[in-house]
Amino acid sequence: MISVRDLSKSFDVQGGRVHALEGVSFEVRPGEIFGLLGPNGAGKSTCLRILSTVLQPTGGSASVAGYDVLRDPAEVRRSIGFLSNNTGLYDRMSAWELVEYFGRLHGLEGSALNRRMTEVFETLRMTDFRDSLCSRMSTGQRQKVSIARALVHDPPALIFDEPTAGLDVLVARAVLKTVADLRDAGKCIIFSTHIMREVEKLCDRVAVIHRGRILDQGPLPELAARHDEPDTEELFFKLIEEEEARFAPPPTAAPSEAATGPRPLAA
């Protein structure tokens, strides 16, 4: 359903190039939550932005529901719902108006749009504040509106990019429950986070990403067994530290040697 093959992305920056992604490959199936777990700057957002067709890859390929991100970007956008924790809402619109607006942008109209809106508002329990202005909503209500906006066109694939960042525990819990329900309804889900607990609770498989590379991927119990580390946080650090060690400069020679060069071996 979501397929990423040998994906790479570089950015030209002052003084050189940043390799944000290098040779990233994974698959996500319907009815599955695939976790992307990585520290800041790992490349998670770059990967998700390529999947949502906002960015173009430098190399490799990616497809959603069989549509290639470069050849069929419009179909990819139709097949995907994207939620990030910093999606802006239009303060002067009500919940209903905003979701309806995005439904229309996706080509829905008339009774089909109305039916779908009613279904989404009931599923997410938003009916009691459907006419409230976004500016007057609680953080939890706003997050529900963001989720409704991502779901209104009933896409088979969903991307949640750190969806609980900045939310209190109650709202975060409700968001995680919604994500699990969507998986159970057969959606194909990518869930990007750096919160271990969320990965443990929610993800069927996980990829640990760092410096633009996937260090390992699989179901958590499988990763724990492979690296002989049952604690998720320790497992994460272990993988990151091993990768960091690969990039560490070789140990420098002792100062006296550095100044004079290596001493000849004694005869």
Ligand SMILES: Nc1ncnc2c1ncn2[C@@H]1O[C@H](COP(=O)(O)OP(=O)(O)OP(=O)(O)O)[C@@H](O)[C@H]1O
């Ligand atoms: N538009 C850009 N121009 C230059 N460099 C970029 C750009 N976007 C991302 N990068 C760099 O690419 C790398 C990966 O960034 P990315 O935002 O994908 O990481 P991330 O895993 O999403 O991190 P975070 O958890 O902080 O959001 C970083 O080194 C970042 O500075």
